[in-house]
Amino acid sequence: MPLPLCLLFDSDGTLVDSECLLAEVMADLLPTFNLPFSARQYMEEFRGVRFRTIVDTLGERHGALNEERFPSLESEMRRLMEQRMRAELLPIDGMPEALEALAAHPKAVVSNGPERKIRCAMESTGLASHFGDNLYSAYTLGVWKPDPGLYRQAAEAMGQAPEHCVVIDDAAVGVAAGLAAGMRVIHLNRFPGEETTPDGAIAIHHAGELPTAVAQLATKESVPDPL
Known part of the structure; x- marks a missing residue:
């Protein structure tokens, strides 16, 4: 056999x-870093894509994020996502x-x-x-x-x-x-x-x-x- x-x-x-949780977290957080984003946009365009790639793509469209701010953006996204996952996933x-x-x-x-x-x-x-x-x-x-x-x-x-x-x-x-x-x-x-x-x-x-x-x-x- x-x-x-x-x-x-x-x-x-x-x-x-x-993915719906992640889309909502990113839709809430990214605009506070001057990166316009919607939950629907994640589902239609970015499912499964690396977070760094998403941020860089948005930066090309709307103006690049100051590189020094990326670690705090990613850290906050991970914190909020883990919180949602433990409660709702x-x-x-x-x-x-x-x-x-x-x-x-x-x-x-x-x-x-x-x-x-x-x-x-x-x-x-x-x-x-x-x-x-x-x-x-x-x-x-x-x-x-x-x-x-x-x-x-x-x-x-x-x-x-x-x-x-x-x-x-x-x-x-x-x-x-x-x-x-x-x-x-x-x-x-x-x-x-x-x-x-x-x-x-x-x-x-x-x-x-x-x-x-x-x-x-x-x-x-x-x-x-x-x-």
């Missing part, structure tokens, strides 16, 4: 329903059941967010037991999606070849990173009316579909190529 596929999960919007609908069904698979969380944020998300939603210390942060590894290096380094740390890994991600930057890393990719596309799934990725629209999608990939891997 082949070994179970290694599952590499994004966090925000994939495992936990944090929920897992993505159907994800706890999906993770239970996939218990036999090695798993990791691979996120563009800091490790403290990842841990907070897993603890706040009761998902921590599924991943243990297999938490890989772009801030720790020094590479951010859509760069495929983040998923590749996580796979290496898990002792897995890229072709034996499945990326589960909801955001365009994560899907692109997984495909470029040479991994199978399941796109949790929760907004099918607004987003398209790139060629090469498998689209699902609810976490409840995840065990079946993984099982289908495992079946394909176990079938030998024809001579």
Whole structure:
């Protein structure tokens, strides 16, 4: 029997329903630093994108933030977001059941967010037991999606070849990173009316579909190529 596929999960919007909270925090905070921003703008344009990149993009449009103010901006954003997460964060609908069904698979969380944020998300939603210390942060590894290096380094740390890994991600930057890393990719596309799934990725629209999608990939891997 082949070994179970290694599952590499994004966090925000994939495992936990944090993106609306983040959008609201940023919409409240960024304008106080003279960077006009709305919650809808985050959901439409910046889902999954590194915070530094968002600030730099807004700076190009509206006038750059004084570099000396960035640390205080990021620190306050992280503080407010952790406060909201501990009080309000929920897992993505159907994800706890999906993770239970996939218990036999090695798993990791691979996120563009800091490790403290990842841990907070897993603890706040009761998902921590599924991943243990297999938490890989772009801030720790020094590479951010859509760069495929983040998923590749996580796979290496898990002792897995890229072709034996499945990326589960909801955001365009994560899907692109997984495909470029040479991994199978399941796109949790929760907004099918607004987003398209790139060629090469498998689209699902609810976490409840995840065990079946993984099982289908495992079946394909176990079938030998024809001579």
